Amino acid sequence: MADVISIEALQKGGTAGSGCGTKGGSGKSSCGSAAGAGDLPPEIWEKVKNHPCYSEEAHHHFARMHVAVAPACNIQCHYCNRKYDCANESRPGVVSEKLTPEMAALKVAAVASAIPQMTVLGIAGPGDPLANPEKTFETFERVAKLAPDIKLCLSTNGLALPDHVDTISRFNVDHVTITINMVDPEVGAKIYPWVYFKHKRYRGVEAARILSERQLLGLEMLTERGILCKVNSVMIPGVNDEHLVEVNRAVKSRGAFLHNIMPLISEPEHGTYFGLNGQRGPTAQELKRLQDRCSGEMNMMRHCRQCRADAVGLLGEDRSAEFSTAALAGKEVAYNAEARQAYQAVVEQERAARRSAKEEVIKETMATSAGQAGDLAILVAVATKGGGRINQHFGHAKEFQVYEVSAAGARFVGHRRVDLYCQGGYGEEEALDGVTKAIADCTAVLVAKIGHCPQEQLQQAGIEAVTAYAFEYIETAALRYFQGYVERLATGEVVHGTGRDALIRQGAYMAS
Amino acid sequence: MAYKIVAANCTGCSACEPECPNDAIYETKNGLFAIDADKCTQCEGYFDEPQCASVCPIDDTCIPA
Ligand code: SF4
Numbered sequence: 001m002a003d004v005i006s007i008e009a010l011q012k013g014g015t016a017g018s019g020c021g022t023k024g025g026s027g028k029s030s031c032g033s034a035a036g037a038g039d040l041p042p043e044i045w046e047k048v049k050n051h052p053c054y055s056e057e058a059h060h061h062f063a064r065m066h067v068a069v070a071p072a073c074n075i076q077c078h079y080c081n082r083k084y085d086c087a088n089e090s091r092p093g094v095v096s097e098k099l100t101p102e103m104a105a106l107k108v109a110a111v112a113s114a115i116p117q118m119t120v121l122g123i124a125g126p127g128d129p130l131a132n133p134e135k136t137f138e139t140f141e142r143v144a145k146l147a148p149d150i151k152l153c154l155s156t157n158g159l160a161l162p163d164h165v166d167t168i169s170r171f172n173v174d175h176v177t178i179t180i181n182m183v184d185p186e187v188g189a190k191i192y193p194w195v196y197f198k199h200k201r202y203r204g205v206e207a208a209r210i211l212s213e214r215q216l217l218g219l220e221m222l223t224e225r226g227i228l229c230k231v232n233s234v235m236i237p238g239v240n241d242e243h244l245v246e247v248n249r250a251v252k253s254r255g256a257f258l259h260n261i262m263p264l265i266s267e268p269e270h271g272t273y274f275g276l277n278g279q280r281g282p283t284a285q286e287l288k289r290l291q292d293r294c295s296g297e298m299n300m301m302r303h304c305r306q307c308r309a310d311a312v313g314l315l316g317e318d319r320s321a322e323f324s325t326a327a328l329a330g331k332e333v334a335y336n337a338e339a340r341q342a343y344q345a346v347v348e349q350e351r352a353a354r355r356s357a358k359e360e361v362i363k364e365t366m367a368t369s370a371g372q373a374g375d376l377a378i379l380v381a382v383a384t385k386g387g388g389r390i391n392q393h394f395g396h397a398k399e400f401q402v403y404e405v406s407a408a409g410a411r412f413v414g415h416r417r418v419d420l421y422c423q424g425g426y427g428e429e430e431a432l433d434g435v436t437k438a439i440a441d442c443t444a445v446l447v448a449k450i451g452h453c454p455q456e457q458l459q460q461a462g463i464e465a466v467t468a469y470a471f472e473y474i475e476t477a478a479l480r481y482f483q484g485y486v487e488r489l490a491t492g493e494v495v496h497g498t499g500r501d502a503l504i505r506q507g508a509y510m511a512s
Numbered sequence: 513m514a515y516k517i518v519a520a521n522c523t524g525c526s527a528c529e530p531e532c533p534n535d536a537i538y539e540t541k542n543g544l545f546a547i548d549a550d551k552c553t554q555c556e557g558y559f560d561e562p563q564c565a566s567v568c569p570i571d572d573t574c575i576p577a
């Protein structure tokens with residue numbers, strides 16, 4: 001069962017506070033904290049604040065969907081097995097439903113009417129949207145007519161991008177994601193065996209050079225026209241991990257506003273070249289270290305979940321079946337714009353409340369713990385269904401959000417995907433073991449509820465399971481936990497463990 | 513001489529279809545793709561290499577019949 005956060009759930013456990021009264025869209029505000037308006041120029045913040053893929057703050061409240069209208073691709077990547085969907089760009093091992101642009105637009109309108117949180121439509125594959133330009137743009141055109149308030153975005157490998165920049169601009173697509181894994185063709189040759197360009201298949205270094213030139217040219221052309229560009233990179237240890245620092249610099253200088261470094265997914269059973277040849281993905285700490293090295297240079301995006309291309313609902317959740325072609329066939333769709341506006345107004349209030357709660361606790365933490373804490377930073381995992389609160393039962397969590405907490409504040413650093421522990425029946429031991437490994441670098445896990453046995457087992461692994469902050473705001477709770485932790489360190493009640501690492505969960509959601 | 517698509521390998525991705533200069537490629541009932549041998553010229557006169565084979569992501573799928 002997947003659920004999207006309702007208005008009631010959003011409001012539960014807290015009323016909309018007075019706060020500092022800034023609306024999210026007002027640009028540089030005094031409230032702006034790490035993930036809020038403060039970091040970005042006003043015109044960019046305005047564009048990203050409700051985008052669940054780009055805004056760290058928005059992804060608690062809003063959702064996006066993808067429609068699979070673009071099955072063809074024009075390059076081959078070693079992390080992709082085209083017999084299935086692309087594991088890294090269009091999410092792991094899930095064969096998506098092929099849709100005609102007409103069906104896709106109908107589906108979008110139906111989903112948006114039922115789920116006011118749905119604010120973004122993406123076309124991301126399974127192939128490359130710009131290798132299927134007619135299907136991609138026809139879908140955009142139909143959606144713009146049926147559901148004009150939906151934001152449109154697309155993800156591309158960039159090879160065909162320069163040819164389509166003007167069309168992208170004409171369709172008001174204001175978010176484009178380019179996957180750029182290298183700016184050095186020598187590195188690229190280890191990632192891309194070939195590209196198909198101007199009626200010819202190119203291989204090796206030549207292929208990578210063409211791809212890289214087209215990607216960077218496309219990026220420049222888009223940012224020149226004021227279209228938001230995010231760059232995705234797949235971190236492949238030993239191949240491009242060091243090199244991604246250079247990629248970060250190259251894309252920043254060309255105007256990309258976010259750089260999202262994702263871990264390679266390379267299970268042998270996906271049948272990718274990397275998977276079959278034993279190329280491993282990074283560990284959680286390797287990924288975080290690289291993200292930290294790059295984050296000084298630009299806004300890094302850490303909340304990307306590599307979700308399925310065809311997922312519906314809040315990021316990470318999945319309601320696809322409800323809106324399948326079969327379920328929609330013959331249905332009339334009345335677009336419900338009013339409910340959507342009402343929901344979005346509540347969200348605005350809730351975000352302001354959350355932000356001001358956070359501000360207060362940060363001040364408090366600075367005052368009480370800063371002296372004792374020094375530059376201590378701990379990682380804290382959180383079980384949440386959305387809405388920015390700790391509102392998920394440990395056993396029902398399919399993923400944990402991880403925050404780095406210090407006296408300076410709580411900063412979101414990533415997601416850890418896990419198998420559902422509480423499936424009832426077989427496999428619970430292994431699943432719990434998997435959860436423990438996935439958050440092994442965390443000092444604590446904050447949950448709404450947890451059973452006695454898993455709590456003990458986590459304790460043995462040095463992870464404290466905490467229910468004291470159930471239904472509170474995440475950052476606020478994480479900071480309060482940190483305050484207590486610092487105090488207990490001072491009294492010798494706990495000892496700080498260091499040098500821990502965690503495994504990144506490979507593969508698709510199997511549990512949903 | 514013409515090319516053919518090995519149905520057992522084809523993923524139905526459709527990448528080949530728009531690349532054919534002779535409109536020889538069509539979608540079959542089960543969502544895969546096939547080549548009309550009467551129309552296929554192996555791209556002669558148009559391109560240096562058979563376009564379907566160049567763009568197809570699966571090796572040994574678009575091959576001489
Ligand atoms: S070889 Fe050329 S002409 Fe023949 S089917 Fe393939 S693309 Fe068409």
Ligand code: SF4
Binds near residue numbers: 544564569573
């Ligand atoms: S490109 Fe290859 S896999 Fe794709 S439809 Fe054509 S023959 Fe099938």
